[in-house]
Amino acid sequence: MTNSISLNSVGRTFKGTVALDNVSFTVPENTICGLLGRNGAGKTTIMSLVAGHDRPDSGTARIGDSNPFNDQKTLEKLCFIRDNQRYPDNYRLKHVLRVAPEFFPNWDHQLAADIIRDFRIPAKQDIAKFSRGQLSAVAILIGLACRAPITLFDEPYLGLDATARHLFYDYLIRDFSEHPRTILMSTHLIDEMESLLEQVIIVDQGRILVDSDVDTIKGSATTVSGLTADLDAFLVGRHVISRRSIGGLSTALIHESVSAPIRAEHPLIHFESPSLQDVVAAYGEADTSLAFAATNTSGESR
Numbered sequence: 304m305t306n307s308i309s310l311n312s313v314g315r316t317f318k319g320t321v322a323l324d325n326v327s328f329t330v331p332e333n334t335i336c337g338l339l340g341r342n343g344a345g346k347t348t349i350m351s352l353v354a355g356h357d358r359p360d361s362g363t364a365r366i367g368d369s370n371p372f373n374d375q376k377t378l379e380k381l382c383f384i385r386d387n388q389r390y391p392d393n394y395r396l397k398h399v400l401r402v403a404p405e406f407f408p409n410w411d412h413q414l415a416a417d418i419i420r421d422f423r424i425p426a427k428q429d430i431a432k433f434s435r436g437q438l439s440a441v442a443i444l445i446g447l448a449c450r451a452p453i454t455l456f457d458e459p460y461l462g463l464d465a466t467a468r469h470l471f472y473d474y475l476i477r478d479f480s481e482h483p484r485t486i487l488m489s490t491h492l493i494d495e496m497e498s499l500l501e502q503v504i505i506v507d508q509g510r511i512l513v514d515s516d517v518d519t520i521k522g523s524a525t526t527v528s529g530l531t532a533d534l535d536a537f538l539v540g541r542h543v544i545s546r547r548s549i550g551g552l553s554t555a556l557i558h559e560s561v562s563a564p565i566r567a568e569h570p571l572i573h574f575e576s577p578s579l580q581d582v583v584a585a586y587g588e589a590d591t592s593l594a595f596a597a598t599n600t601s602g603e604s605r
């Protein structure tokens with residue numbers, strides 16, 4: 304597929320810091336994929352490799368069959384939106400609107416006009432003087448109106464108010480359904496964005512812990528709670544992703560879809576379906592060696 308994204312056995316180290324360790328995944332063409340994980344997990348490093356801004360020390364990063372690094376044809380169909388975009392002094396919205404269509408052949412003027420109106424992006428002010436949220440609105444304007452076949456959003460919502468963030472989600476899903484493209488998006492706003500994501504990759508300390516769809520991820524985990532002694536007994540032999548205790552009460556997230564018969568056998572344990580945010584947070588707290596075993600497994604119990 305020409306607009307798929309794939310990393311194969313990628314390693315990347317910065318002056319002794321291992322940012323990525325044997326990372327492999329594929330995002331199929333025309334998929335919205337969320338890249339989730341704690342600060343410093345490796346998300347931006349992954350995006351920089353996909354965008355051809357950086358090269359792996361080992362392994363390969365590919366868009367379709369092409370290496371994006373220094374490959375003009377691949378870079379022409381790619382838009383990388385990150386939070387540190389700088390604009391020349393005295394640069395205003397009209398300059399963006401003049402320059403962006405030259406870079407992006409699919410640029411949609413009507414979509415751009417709608418976004419400018421709805422996000423209330425100021426026209427008569429230097430972009431260098433924009434607020435944090437207004438800068439994010441300009442980045443979202445470019446990232447959506449460009450309709451690049453490969454679009455990378457690295458936490459595109461910084462500083463946006465709740466209304467603007469939901470506008471972004473609405474625009475994204477509406478425009479994606481009419482003009483599908485491959486979107487890789489890092490985010491910490493998991494609850495808000497969960498419904499947008501078809502594929503989710505959870506990364507921690509440079510390794511991929513989970514690569515699956517939202518329902519499978521949530522369906523293969525269960526939150527269990529109860530008195531610590533009862534929970535201790537229940538957890539014996541189970542794959543515990545994370546666990547907390549306060550006073551005599553404990554809660555754990557386990558990698559298992561606990562069946563009705565097992566629930567019935569443990570009336571003192573409370574069982575709940577976790578949110579995606581719960582699962583991601585649990586993996587972030589977990590011992591990586593435990594969590595690593597969870598990739599692409601169903602965790603089904605009898």
Ligand SMILES: Nc1ncnc2c1ncn2[C@@H]1O[C@H](COP(=O)(O)OP(=O)(O)OP(=O)(O)O)[C@@H](O)[C@H]1O
Binds near residue numbers: 321341
């Ligand atoms: N240019 C660099 N020089 C040195 N270390 C780097 C560089 N880029 C990334 N790192 C390190 O690599 C690791 C991964 O960083 P990365 O920016 O990819 O994380 P992230 O998941 O995007 O984090 P956040 O959610 O905080 O944005 C971190 O330990 C970071 O300090």
